[in-house]
Amino acid sequence: MSDDTLLSVHDLTKHYPITEGLLAREVGRVRAVDGISFDIRRGETLGLVGESGCGKSTAARSLLRLEPPTDGEIRFDGEIVGNQTDDERKRFRRRTGIIFQDPTSSFDPRLSIGESVAEPLALHGLRDHDRRRSLVETMLAEVGLSADDYDRYPHELSGGQKQRVALARALVSNPELLVADEPVSALDVSVEAEILALIERLQTTFGLSILLISHDMSVVRDVCDRVAVMYLGEIVERGPTEAVFADPQHPYTRALLASMTTPDPTRRGERAELSGTVPDPADPPPGCRFHTRCPAVIQPPDYDFDQQVWRGILDLRIALRNRTLDTERLRTRLVTEGDAEHADEISGAELRTAIRAAHDIPDELHDANAEQVLSAALAEIVAGELATAEERLNESFATICCREQPALEETEAGHRAACHLHDVGGESSTAESVLSGQQNG
Amino acid sequence: MNEPLLSVNDLRTHFETSDGTVLAVDGVSFAVERGETVCLVGESGSGKTVACESITKLLPMPPGKLVGGRIDFDGRDLTDCSPGQLSDVRGKRIAHVFQNPQGALDPVYSVGAQLVEAIRLHRDVSKRAARERGIELLDRVGIPEAAVRFDEYPHEFSGGMKQRVVIAMALAAEPDLLIADEPTTALDVTTQASILDLLNDIKAERDMAILFVTHDLGVVAEMADRVVVMYAGKVMERGDVHDVFETPAHPYTQALLRCLPGRGERRETIGGGFPNPTDPPTGCRFHPRCPHAVEDCIGGEQPALEPANNNETHRAACVFYDEDHDTEVVQESAADRAAQPSEQSKQQTDGGHATEGGNR
Numbered sequence A: 001m002s003d004d005t006l007l008s009v010h011d012l013t014k015h016y017p018i019t020e021g022l023l024a025r026e027v028g029r030v031r032a033v034d035g036i037s038f039d040i041r042r043g044e045t046l047g048l049v050g051e052s053g054c055g056k057s058t059a060a061r062s063l064l065r066l067e068p069p070t071d072g073e074i075r076f077d078g079e080i081v082g083n084q085t086d087d088e089r090k091r092f093r094r095r096t097g098i099i100f101q102d103p104t105s106s107f108d109p110r111l112s113i114g115e116s117v118a119e120p121l122a123l124h125g126l127r128d129h130d131r132r133r134s135l136v137e138t139m140l141a142e143v144g145l146s147a148d149d150y151d152r153y154p155h156e157l158s159g160g161q162k163q164r165v166a167l168a169r170a171l172v173s174n175p176e177l178l179v180a181d182e183p184v185s186a187l188d189v190s191v192e193a194e195i196l197a198l199i200e201r202l203q204t205t206f207g208l209s210i211l212l213i214s215h216d217m218s219v220v221r222d223v224c225d226r227v228a229v230m231y232l233g234e235i236v237e238r239g240p241t242e243a244v245f246a247d248p249q250h251p252y253t254r255a256l257l258a259s260m261t262t263p264d265p266t267r268r269g270e271r272a273e274l275s276g277t278v279p280d281p282a283d284p285p286p287g288c289r290f291h292t293r294c295p296a297v298i299q300p301p302d303y304d305f306d307q308q309v310w311r312g313i314l315d316l317r318i319a320l321r322n323r324t325l326d327t328e329r330l331r332t333r334l335v336t337e338g339d340a341e342h343a344d345e346i347s348g349a350e351l352r353t354a355i356r357a358a359h360d361i362p363d364e365l366h367d368a369n370a371e372q373v374l375s376a377a378l379a380e381i382v383a384g385e386l387a388t389a390e391e392r393l394n395e396s397f398a399t400i401c402c403r404e405q406p407a408l409e410e411t412e413a414g415h416r417a418a419c420h421l422h423d424v425g426g427e428s429s430t431a432e433s434v435l436s437g438q439q440n441g
Numbered sequence B: 001m002n003e004p005l006l007s008v009n010d011l012r013t014h015f016e017t018s019d020g021t022v023l024a025v026d027g028v029s030f031a032v033e034r035g036e037t038v039c040l041v042g043e044s045g046s047g048k049t050v051a052c053e054s055i056t057k058l059l060p061m062p063p064g065k066l067v068g069g070r071i072d073f074d075g076r077d078l079t080d081c082s083p084g085q086l087s088d089v090r091g092k093r094i095a096h097v098f099q100n101p102q103g104a105l106d107p108v109y110s111v112g113a114q115l116v117e118a119i120r121l122h123r124d125v126s127k128r129a130a131r132e133r134g135i136e137l138l139d140r141v142g143i144p145e146a147a148v149r150f151d152e153y154p155h156e157f158s159g160g161m162k163q164r165v166v167i168a169m170a171l172a173a174e175p176d177l178l179i180a181d182e183p184t185t186a187l188d189v190t191t192q193a194s195i196l197d198l199l200n201d202i203k204a205e206r207d208m209a210i211l212f213v214t215h216d217l218g219v220v221a222e223m224a225d226r227v228v229v230m231y232a233g234k235v236m237e238r239g240d241v242h243d244v245f246e247t248p249a250h251p252y253t254q255a256l257l258r259c260l261p262g263r264g265e266r267r268e269t270i271g272g273g274f275p276n277p278t279d280p281p282t283g284c285r286f287h288p289r290c291p292h293a294v295e296d297c298i299g300g301e302q303p304a305l306e307p308a309n310n311n312e313t314h315r316a317a318c319v320f321y322d323e324d325h326d327t328e329v330v331q332e333s334a335a336d337r338a339a340q341p342s343e344q345s346k347q348q349t350d351g352g353h354a355t356e357g358g359n360r
């Protein structure tokens, strides 16, 4: 941690217990944020990016202690935040500010703009009414509104103007850290550009550090110095914005970048798709949490697959693990689609073909050894021995991605990523080829 | 040339509010050919959604009111149709998909039951056949294990999957036109990408036309055959998607494109605020914010849509495209935009009261 570090987050964790029954016995935990670490330097903007449900907003709320974290250490200006006295907590609140996606919900509609902005000042003990008013008026001017707006009401303002008021209120107590949670997602394109420009100007004026939370990679690229990519409660890649965008090292980051649309019709169809959805954070996948969707997931060393076919086989295995492969249903469906009258008439071979087709696996793998394993497993599935089939696939087609959780480590690109493709000694030599293959895949 | 599938002519939809009459759509014309995707693009207040919802009168009326214009759909003027006839068109020929799939699904029925209903509304088939068809449709829109999920309830589906279900329901009627209003705006980027691909695939497969409403120029570039740019209730520009993105003709379109993040360049802003919808500017509605505005822009009506670059199909509603003005003043190409910061960047602003006015 260097001297100019303002905020340092270490192993931040936020779990929500899932309880059952009258005694509220804990039966599980939603691992919304599961051990993330990062620093923010003075005057710097850090972007926290990821799909909805990845935990980015929860991370922000718990580091500001708007809800207590489950675990982890937060240092603000060198001091541990957490076991503070009331006074210290108040001071911490004053030195941080937050704005949200929907500014409307954060205002009391009965309060005038000026009263809303003045609230934090009153809370922090500034009783002199005139002084409060003059501070608020100055602040309104800073965010591009005017002193006359003091007496207007939220409903008289456009979305962009409300976001300006939200900024004024967040900054009126002169904080050092601003947390901006999706500040422009609800705004129009032209207003978005204005608000981002305003945030940048305010950052210079007030020497702010900013934690910007967004699902929008283009916003992050525009305003952040560094970026941390979150997936299912964890940070999977972290580094200077330019480096991460120019040379992403985690397959998830690559997928996010590849899903972005570009305002250029000549580059149509260059997007790549990412299959599946974010798994349930109450039951994250073992090993690398991204392995259920990762297009670059590492192949078992002794076999040779086309990458897409390997992805399909792994999907089959995951379906077995999650008990979502239902052979009875498949039989019924084959009856509906085909000529057979009754589920019993569906032959084992037909069912095996259907299972392959459902997972984009060809009728025969080109690697004979792999084909042997797969057909044996399919035979077991058809015979109803799902657990045996799962075990067979697990053992024969073992991959480190399902077994070990990758650590967030320095890559050859110079920034950090949590992916086994970068493991030293192991498959690291293939990282570049596999990752670049993903983009065309 | 064949008649277009949908042709909207001089459409005017107004709203009575306590602040006065909102001229939400104020003389808008565009057409959609069979099998093509037309994107209606604009910011909030442009009138794009109201224009779309006027077509099949989905719009609550009152407070909305169709005060003028014709809407010809497959040879029939929809403005003349009775509510019964219209609901027939809505069920069978024109389907809608909205931003929020939640609203289109009934939480108390399984998605299968809702699909079966939609299918049987369209075709007189047995329940069993409708069920088969429903599963097929779910499978087609990319719901894994469609047969299993057929009997599940809307809340058991993720946002992206719900939107797929809604698309399946829309397809049940085998519509000629799908009106999709910001269908991917509420979704994650990765989900958005796959839904856009899905829409493109089924459009090609079924020769179905899509009227796609969006504020997102990235999505427009991905989807559109042709583009209609709206601002403050008026069409500012329309044309082939490549023409509009490569040589945006109207200063508003040019400004909007400059608001987007470029590769490493700073975004620019438009400056000024959205006009008051009950009292829009005279002349060109963009004139208070336009860097090229001249005396002729200020009075009278919105300039007519004139061909840009001698291209009949690419038109802009700006005085610089009429015979009395030098077009070069406002012309720019995508290359110019990338090569040098425009004149406007000098007056780059982060807006504020003085600039982002309006009372909405």
Ligand code: SF4
Pocket (backbone or CB within 6 Å): A250, A251, A252, A288, A289, A290, A291, A292, A294, A295, A296, A297, A298, A401, A406, A418, A419, A420, A421
């Ligand atoms: S560790 Fe494996 S599954 Fe995880 S991102 Fe890397 S390659 Fe993909």
Ligand code: SF4
Pocket (backbone or CB within 6 Å): B250, B251, B252, B284, B285, B286, B287, B288, B290, B291, B292, B293, B294, B296, B297, B303, B317, B318, B319, B320, B330
């Ligand atoms: S008509 Fe005038 S104000 Fe309108 S876009 Fe053209 S130059 Fe600008």
